[in-house]
Amino acid sequence: MNTWHEVTTLExxxxxxxRVITTNQGDIALFRTAEGDVFALRDRCPHKGGSxxxxxxxxxKVACPLHNWNICLEDGKAVKPDVGCTRSYPVRxxxxxxxxxxxxxxx
Amino acid sequence: xxxKMKLVMVGNGMAGVRALEELLKLAPDxxxxxxxxxxxxxxxxxxxxxxxxxxxxxxxxxxLNDLDWYRKNNITLHLNRKVVRIDRKSKTVTAxxxxxxxxxxxxxxxxxxxxxxxxxxxxxxxxxxxxxxxxTNAMIAASEVYRNAVVIGGGLLGLEAAxxxxxxxxxxxxxxxxxxxxxxxxxxxxARMLQAELEARGLKFLFEKxxxxxxxxxxxxxxxxxxxxxxxxxxxxxxxxxxxxxNTALAESAGIYCNRGIVVNxxxxxxxxxxxAVGECVSHRGTTYGLVAxxxxxxxxxxxxxxxxxxxxxxxxxTATKLKVTGIDLFSxxxxxxxKDTNEIVMQDVAGGxxxxxxxxxxxxxxxxxxxxxxxxxxxxxxxxxxxxxxxIRDGLLFGQSHLGNSGSQGQNLAATMTDGMEVCxxxxxxxxxxxxxxxxxxxxxxxxxxxxTKASASCGSCTGLVEQILASTIGGxxxxxxxxxxxxxxxxxxxxxxxxxAIREEKLTSIPQTxxxxxxxxxxxxxxxxxALNYYLLCAWPHVAVDDPQSRFINERASANIQKxxxxxxxxxxxxxxxxxxxxxxxxxxxxxxxxxxxxxTGGQRIDLLGIRKADxxxxxxxxxxxxxxxxxxxxxxxxxxxxSEWCRFGVxxxxxxxxxxxxxxxxxxxxxxxxVAVSGCPRNCAESGIKDVGIIGVDSGWEIYVAGNGxxxxxxxxxxVKVQTREEVLEYTGAFAQLYREEAHYLDxxxxxxxxxxxxxxxxHILENTANRKALYGRLVEALKGASNPxxxxxxxxxxFEPLTVGSM
Numbered sequence: 001m002n003t004w005h006e007v008t009t010l011e012x013x014x015x016x017x018x019r020v021i022t023t024n025q026g027d028i029a030l031f032r033t034a035e036g037d038v039f040a041l042r043d044r045c046p047h048k049g050g051s052x053x054x055x056x057x058x059x060x061k062v063a064c065p066l067h068n069w070n071i072c073l074e075d076g077k078a079v080k081p082d083v084g085c086t087r088s089y090p091v092r093x094x095x096x097x098x099x100x101x102x103x104x105x106x107x
Numbered sequence: 108x109x110x111k112m113k114l115v116m117v118g119n120g121m122a123g124v125r126a127l128e129e130l131l132k133l134a135p136d137x138x139x140x141x142x143x144x145x146x147x148x149x150x151x152x153x154x155x156x157x158x159x160x161x162x163x164x165x166x167x168x169x170x171l172n173d174l175d176w177y178r179k180n181n182i183t184l185h186l187n188r189k190v191v192r193i194d195r196k197s198k199t200v201t202a203x204x205x206x207x208x209x210x211x212x213x214x215x216x217x218x219x220x221x222x223x224x225x226x227x228x229x230x231x232x233x234x235x236x237x238x239x240x241x242x243t244n245a246m247i248a249a250s251e252v253y254r255n256a257v258v259i260g261g262g263l264l265g266l267e268a269a270x271x272x273x274x275x276x277x278x279x280x281x282x283x284x285x286x287x288x289x290x291x292x293x294x295x296x297x298a299r300m301l302q303a304e305l306e307a308r309g310l311k312f313l314f315e316k317x318x319x320x321x322x323x324x325x326x327x328x329x330x331x332x333x334x335x336x337x338x339x340x341x342x343x344x345x346x347x348x349x350x351x352x353x354n355t356a357l358a359e360s361a362g363i364y365c366n367r368g369i370v371v372n373x374x375x376x377x378x379x380x381x382x383x384a385v386g387e388c389v390s391h392r393g394t395t396y397g398l399v400a401x402x403x404x405x406x407x408x409x410x411x412x413x414x415x416x417x418x419x420x421x422x423x424x425x426t427a428t429k430l431k432v433t434g435i436d437l438f439s440x441x442x443x444x445x446x447k448d449t450n451e452i453v454m455q456d457v458a459g460g461x462x463x464x465x466x467x468x469x470x471x472x473x474x475x476x477x478x479x480x481x482x483x484x485x486x487x488x489x490x491x492x493x494x495x496x497x498x499x500i501r502d503g504l505l506f507g508q509s510h511l512g513n514s515g516s517q518g519q520n521l522a523a524t525m526t527d528g529m530e531v532c533x534x535x536x537x538x539x540x541x542x543x544x545x546x547x548x549x550x551x552x553x554x555x556x557x558x559x560x561t562k563a564s565a566s567c568g569s570c571t572g573l574v575e576q577i578l579a580s581t582i583g584g585x586x587x588x589x590x591x592x593x594x595x596x597x598x599x600x601x602x603x604x605x606x607x608x609x610a611i612r613e614e615k616l617t618s619i620p621q622t623x624x625x626x627x628x629x630x631x632x633x634x635x636x637x638x639x640a641l642n643y644y645l646l647c648a649w650p651h652v653a654v655d656d657p658q659s660r661f662i663n664e665r666a667s668a669n670i671q672k673x674x675x676x677x678x679x680x681x682x683x684x685x686x687x688x689x690x691x692x693x694x695x696x697x698x699x700x701x702x703x704x705x706x707x708x709x710t711g712g713q714r715i716d717l718l719g720i721r722k723a724d725x726x727x728x729x730x731x732x733x734x735x736x737x738x739x740x741x742x743x744x745x746x747x748x749x750x751x752x753s754e755w756c757r758f759g760v761x762x763x764x765x766x767x768x769x770x771x772x773x774x775x776x777x778x779x780x781x782x783x784x785v786a787v788s789g790c791p792r793n794c795a796e797s798g799i800k801d802v803g804i805i806g807v808d809s810g811w812e813i814y815v816a817g818n819g820x821x822x823x824x825x826x827x828x829x830v831k832v833q834t835r836e837e838v839l840e841y842t843g844a845f846a847q848l849y850r851e852e853a854h855y856l857d858x859x860x861x862x863x864x865x866x867x868x869x870x871x872x873x874h875i876l877e878n879t880a881n882r883k884a885l886y887g888r889l890v891e892a893l894k895g896a897s898n899p900x901x902x903x904x905x906x907x908x909x910f911e912p913l914t915v916g917s918m
Contacts, residue, residue, distance in 0.1 A: 014908065023914075048672065051670075056659070058632050058633055059632065063634070063635035065670050067535075067566065100915065
């Protein structure tokens with residue numbers, strides 16, 4: 001069962017930046033694009049587990065700070081020629097409030 | 108909807124399709140594109156035909172753009188349709204079968220045709236040129252049935268054909284009209300070495316023989332080749348490899364001006380402004396090209412103009428040759444024969460199978476030939492292309508780059524002798540076989556493409572030279588490093604570092620979006636490569652005006668700490684000149700206990716590193732430490748290493764610790780293109796290792812010697828002497844002036860050693876030593892830029908959002 005959770009307001013995520021959400025399911029990275037779209041990925045690069053929330057965001061991608069793998073914000077997939085995927089979570093923004101959908105009862 | 112312009116391309120080869128690829132990158136929706144190809148195949152890698160003939164590769168592996176690619180890009184492709192007429196009035200092309208297409212812009216990429224000797228019998232069965240898949244298949248088929256092959260022409264193509272046919276079991280003779288092989292690429296010495304090697308592999312050579320006729324076997328197939336001197340050799344297959352000619356027939360029939368090739372200007376436009384031409388069919392500034400590298404340069408320029416961007420121009424290309432015969436290392440580039448105003452440096456070791464010749468004109472390298480040892484070929488080629496002044500390194504030039512202090516990758520620097528299983532890139536664990544496979548199967552032509560596809564040399568870059576060699580020996584003459592002057596900053600732009608910096612200065616651009624929009628960036632907000640570079644260039648050009656963009660900084664600079672592999676951070680406070688106190692040490696110890704720091708390490712730069720700190724704790728750690736940031740995470744002034752100096756040391760002649768502290772305080776908070784390390788030693792024993800720092804200062808009895816552009820990292824290089832001065836103020840002024848020159852002129856992420864290697868020590872001396880006003884101005888700009896800079900760990904400089912994690916609330 002997925003449930004929606006309130007996380008933050010939009011202006012608390014810098015444009016082309018990210019924040020980390022600590023949850024009982026591990027860290028989740030919350031990204032904001034230049035256009036104001038918000039995406040959430042598990043905060044672990046499929047390569048060596050780097051924190052994606054610490055990477056540079058550009059377009060709809062983030063560059064992992066450890067070895068510069070590029071990860072697509074929309075689906076968590078590594079951009080070719082790298083191969084791998086990190087989990088993505090549904091996000092919605094209503095009245096500037098950011099909500100994330102997490103499985104089970106996350107706190 | 109507005110109707111799109113129509114672009115028709117005649118010819119479906121490597122140059123033309125590369126132009127389309129570049130165009131689609133720049134302006135994907137501008138044209139409705141139609142392509143006519145005379146061959147039945149989509150675009151394939153023509154330079155891989157030799158490995159196909161040699162049986163090292165299958166035809167299916169050399170297709171570069173499959174039919175799906177044309178479909179996906181909405182390109183209408185007509186294969187097997189040779190265009191026979193261009194009507195420039197109605198802007199229409201017509202194919203052999205009557206099919207027509209209208210164009211607004213026409214791109215001619217008709218390539219070249221093999222030159223067939225006008226001798227009796229040239230139309231017989233078994234007589235072919237060597238140009239395309241069909242010819243290759245014909246040779247393979249012949250090798251299965253017949254025995255004797257004669258290749259006419261001892262040039263690059265002829266030798267590759269001969270080698271392939273010999274590997275397929277034929278008895279091969281190479282007939283050459285000149286006295287030695289590959290006379291357009293080799294001098295007589297290297298050619299003789301090559302000949303001996305090929306003879307050892309079973310090829311036979313006949314020199315200075317002119318073909319008179321080809322003799323019939325009575326059934327319409329060739330039986331032998333007869334020469335002007337009356338001699339004759341048996342031949343069941345004759346391959347004419349005496350050269351190629353630009354294929355201009357179509358253009359000429361349409362009245363487009365041709366002179367050997369289709370004449371184009373620097374924008375690849377023909378005399379008809381609606382018609383462009385690229386590739387082997389063109390004549391540019393009186394030169395025609397038959398190698399792939401220049402064709403790709405042309406394609407890039409042509410695409411820029413077809414996309415209506417209009418600022419790129421083609422200036423010609425220095426070409427290089429590498430023979431693609433497995434196991435033979437041979438390279439030549441530029442003007443290798445020399446002329447009366449050039450001179451040569453030569454090394455010849457016949458028994459060892461090594462030959463090297465460099466041709467210099469004044470202080471520039473203009474040509475090179477190498478046989479047996481080609482490991483430095485791309486290094487030489489880069490210098491030839493850049494027109495670099497080599498006066499300073501002339502003495503060691505012949506011995507190669509490794510001689511100049513580049514450590515290479517684990518001492519491994521001969522790509523040819525490596526087995527497929529040997530590791531090339533230690534950072535990413537990539538071995539040679541993987542790189543070769545990727546180059547062949549995915550049709551890679553540039554270092555950047557190899558990096559993208561394999562990751563090899565994409566991290567620390569120390570194996571770049573090896574990867575370049577592998578690339579060069581795999582694709583032969585197709586490989587040419589781009590001139591570093593025109594190399595784009597990243598994939599988001601076609602502008603070089605210099606062009607970007609110039610625009611920022613001259614057009615007074617003060618923000619990243621403004622710069623990207625002015626320079627027509629092709630991405631919305633750049634990438635992880637260009638944004639940090641732009642952020643630095645802006646801050647450097649417009650101190651106190653340009654606003655720092657934390658989101659365009661790598662995490663270490665954004666968080667003022669070094670990220671570690673587990674996501675924790677390390678903290679290195681400044682300990683000016685390496686001099687500490689009981690109070691400071693006690694505080695560091697207290698912090699380490701309070702935050703359970705898992706490891707405390709004394710660094711190589713005489714400081715203390717606290718490792719394993721959680722990001723959220725960083726602001727508290729800094730506050731408790733109450734020490735300034737050491738910038739160990741930044742492209743900035745790192746440490747100033749010192750020895751104990753004259754205050755204590757019995758040998759010391761100068762107070763190096765105090766000098767180090769002065770420098771570290773004066774240049775603290777200085778952002779740089781890359782990290783910047785300084786050392787001060789109190790006597791020539793040099794205990795602070797000043798010889799391998801960006802700026803190294805050595806105290807002598809009569810003053811201070813300043814060395815610059817040393818490096819102790821990936822590339823160990825001893826610094827070069829800049830000047831000897833007397834006073835503390837002078838040391839600061841000269842050091843600051845050098846730092847500022849580097850700040851203003853280096854490419855982002857070039858260490859000072861790379862920067863000085865590029866511009867030359869003479870340039871540095873000219874700006875700092877010969878021109879006092881200029882030195883003072885440089886120093887003044889640095890002092891001005893640093894005015895008011897403060898500790899990034901101070902409370903008022905910390906963005907709280909960077910460090911505070913979010914939590915989820917229930918709804």
